[in-house]
Amino acid sequence: MIVTYLFYADWKLTLLILATLPMMVLLTQIFGTRMRPAYREVREQGAEVNNHLQDTIANIKLIKACANEGYEIDRFAERNQANMAANIHVVRLWSAFSPVIDFMNHLGHVIVLVYGSWEVMQEALTVGELAAFLAYLNQVNQPAKKFSRIIHTIQKAAAACERIFETLDEQPDVQEKPDAIALPAIQGHLHFEAVDFAYQVDRPVLQQFSLDIQPGMTVALVGPSGAGKSTIANLAVRFYDPQAGCIRIDGQDLRDVTMRSLRSQIGVVSQETLLLYGTVRDNIAYGKPDADLETLIAAAKAAYAHDFILALPQGYDTVIGERGVKLSGGQRQRLAIARALIKNPKLLLLDEATSSLDTESEHLIQQALADLMRDRTCLVIAHRLSTIQTADLIVVIHNGTIVEMGTHADLLTQGQLYAHLYSLQFPKILPPEFDPALGVCPAVNTDTPLSHPLSLV
Ligand SMILES: Nc1ncnc2c1ncn2[C@@H]1O[C@H](COP(=O)(O)OP(=O)(O)OP(=O)(O)O)[C@@H](O)[C@H]1O
Ligand SMILES: [Mg+2]
Structure with missing residues (x-):
């Protein structure tokens, strides 16, 4: 204008x-x-x-x-x-x-x-x-x-x-399909079929990994540090998708189901104990926010956490600081176990779930877990071989592939990598063919030597 x-x-x-x-x-x-x-x-x-x-x-x-x-x-x-x-x-x-x-x-x-x-x-x-x-x-x-x-x-x-x-x-690596279906209540049949997986393109972690875990079985994964054990657990909850092969629960490919329906049916205790800022009650109930107090206490008791929680200043209402700094490593781990148990999942993944516990607590939790494992599928990862001796199947992983499989007794008689690792933790039962000068069991394939034979101790 x-x-x-x-x-x-x-x-x-x-x-x-x-x-x-x-x-x-x-x-x-x-x-x-x-x-x-x-x-x-x-x-x-x-x-x-x-x-x-x-x-x-x-x-x-x-x-x-x-x-x-x-x-x-x-x-x-x-x-x-x-x-x-x-x-x-x-x-x-x-x-x-x-x-x-x-x-x-x-x-x-x-x-x-x-x-x-x-x-x-x-x-x-x-x-x-x-x-x-x-x-x-x-x-x-x-x-x-x-x-x-x-x-x-x-x-x-x-x-x-x-x-x-x-x-x-930023696109998430793992995406839900638009036509993903809700996974019906599972029996707990977990199947890995020729899975190839790498976090980075040129560094394969799992190669042609196949494993069938029938409902109700307790399977232990053992192997040296960095072998790929936690990766297997991460794949089972679909934190990542495999580059080849597939993972199924009750015959259903994980990529075809909704994340919520999948993860709500799996109890996970990860290697890193994660606690949220909030009360003890909030932290346990995080696994199932609609759980009532009775269920919550039952889960805490099963994880041998109830007694120490009652000894806290405000019991279940005690606020635990950022990353649970006011609690000891073992106490935090017991809360994480309670959080996984409250869901009453048919599939339980325990990654070093008892590693921070003292021998007595571990023994008690092992007993509790033994009861809880009875009617559910459990994938247990443990460095302490004492904790997995009763597993139905022990799978030994080395460099992302299965090198041995069997029960504790089978594997000890086979005298291969498991027997070698076991002998390192329990030197009294040193297999006769173990050669301390070599540092490895001669029966182990020396083409792919262990990076840290002692890392399991
Ligand atoms: N988020 C990630 N990004 C890239 N590489 C990873 C990641 N997580 C693990 N890795 C690599 O993948 C390999 C397998 O790791 P994984 O955590 O599965 O081993 P692990 O058998 O659980 O070892 P540990 O017994 O020490 O827990 C390792 O070489 C590790 O460096
Ligand atoms: Mg690990």
Whole structure:
């Protein structure tokens, strides 16, 4: 509207003023392309500072134990410095751009004053019209100024959005099919068929892994550290999909069923005991949020956690801190077992579930688990071979493949890798053919030597 009036009042003068417009657009463009990466850097450096803070606070005990406070303070100072430098860079860019835009605006005024005055002298324009021109020009300039500020805000927001969209666009590795069906109540028949799996393309973890676990069976997975035992448990709950082969529960391919129906029927005690910030009750009930108190206590008793829970200041209502810091490793593990048991699952995956327990607690839990395992399928992973001797089947994994299978007695008589590992834990029953000088049992295939023969101890 105002521009139309300006054209009407004096089109030549208006055209002269508008000649500054392409300059402004060009400058805004140049500024925009330099501002965006600068803001991206600010976001990244800010994230670095936050990550470092979170990491150091979470691992404060490790830092103190290694007396690395000074080192961490220096690293934090470095990140802060980089963050400050990124922010200063942005402020510098803005400080350079802002006056240039102001200058362009004022240039318009100068043009009006010089050329307008000349026109007044030529009597092509009256002084009143010139004054009106100047007043209207001011009104055009205000939005132009605002626009340059908005560009600044847009660039800032765009850099932030980039990071948000990166996260939102991230596709989960494991996706539920649109036509996935709800897995009906399972019997607990778990079947791995020629499974190939790798976390990274060129580093296979499982190769042609096949295993059939009939309902009600207790199968133990043993093998050296890094052999792929936890990976097998992770595949059974479909945290990952195999690259080849398939995994079935009761004949149903895991990829064809909904995650919820699958995972709600499997009890998992993972190698890393995870507790949430909240009460003991919340933590146990997390496995089955609608469980009543009676079921909750029954699960706690079965996991030999009830007594220590009652000894806590507020019993089941005691709040356990971030990662359960107020509890001992064994107590946390018992809570995790209770959480898995409360679901009363037909399939139970226990990955080093009793590794943090003292011998007595372990013995008690073993007894409780033995009762609980009776009518459900259990996949037990244990380094302590004493805990899995009663398993129906012991599967020995080495480098992602099965090297031996059988009961404890069978495997001991076979005198291969299991017997060797067992002898390391119970030296009294050293098999005669074991050669301590070699460090391995001669019967073991030495083409693929154990990286750490003693890692099971
Ligand atoms: N999330 C992951 N990303 C990439 N590689 C992984 C990941 N988890 C495990 N690995 C690798 O896969 C291999 C098998 O790991 P896995 O955790 O299954 O071993 P494990 O037999 O359970 O060992 P441990 O007895 O020490 O628990 C190892 O070489 C490990 O480095
Ligand atoms: Mg493991």
